[in-house]
Amino acid sequence: MTVIRRFLTATALALAASLTAPAAHAATPAAPPALSAQDRSDIARVEEHLNAVKTLQSKFVQVAPDGRQATGTFYLSRPGRMRLEYDAPVRDFIVADGLFLFYWDADMRQQSSTPIGSTLADFILRKDIRLSGDVTVKEVDRADGVLEITLFETKDAGKGSLTLVFQDKPLQLRKWRVLDAQGLTTEVGLINPRAGVPLDRDLFYFREPGRDRDQLNNPR
Structure with a gap:
């Protein structure tokens, strides 16, 4: 299994649907947790910040559940478009073109694709980002200038969770962590x-x- 396939599986809630395995649990709608007034205020700030980001370019470091690391470049152009490109020697990449999300398996020289709307890549690519509806905020944590918001898919909490980690004041997305249905964590x-x-x-x-x-x- 290539690095990109492991990444897609582990980060299904963050960037793409799992293209290699079904969810481990049957769909079970989850009740929204109780949120404090401070939680709701911070969620509103995060929504405002994410909606203000129309384009983004960044180097990234991905840490797999087994501790192995990969680096690359992340590009975002909202609505609908993104690209994750790994540094050599990895030649795999992910690209969303506004309608479909593709990934390229360089070892197999094969591409797979799925409609963006059927993945939670759609969550970060929407014109209007909301931390509600088809995603539910599970927890809001604050410590030492860092704000963390943990989300899960409202209709199927058993798939895992996504934690967005922000530097606070000024607010800036610094990393995300994905806990998958098997209990494995990947951090980017x-x-x-x-x-x-x-x-x-x-x-x-x-x-x-x-x-x-x-x-x-x-x-020809």
Whole structure:
């Protein structure tokens, strides 16, 4: 199983639906937890912050459940578009083009895709981000200038949870952690994230690596 496939499975609630295995539990709607006035205020601040971020570029460090690390670059262009590209020697990548989310398995030279709306990648790619409705806030934690908000899928809490970790004052997304249905945690930390940067729209189209070159070398 490649790094990208492990990443997609572990971070299904954050960026994509699991493309390799069904959820471990049957769908069970969860009752919303009791939130304090401070919790609701912080949730509103996070919603406002996330909605203000239209484009974002950042290096990232991914720590897998077994402690292994991978690095790469994360690009976001809301609504609907994102790209995660791993540094060499990993050649896999994920791209969302506004309608579909694709991932490229370089070892197999295969791409898989699914409609964005059927994944929770849709959560961070929407035009209007809300931490309610099809996602439920489980917990809000504050400590030493850090704000953490833990979410789960409202209709199926058994799939796991996503924790968004923000630097507070000023508010800035710094990392996310995903606890999957098997109890395994994957963490992705952002390094020097830059919001509001111009991004080439070509980043957000799926193109099979080497395809154009191969076609030129083997014209029909």
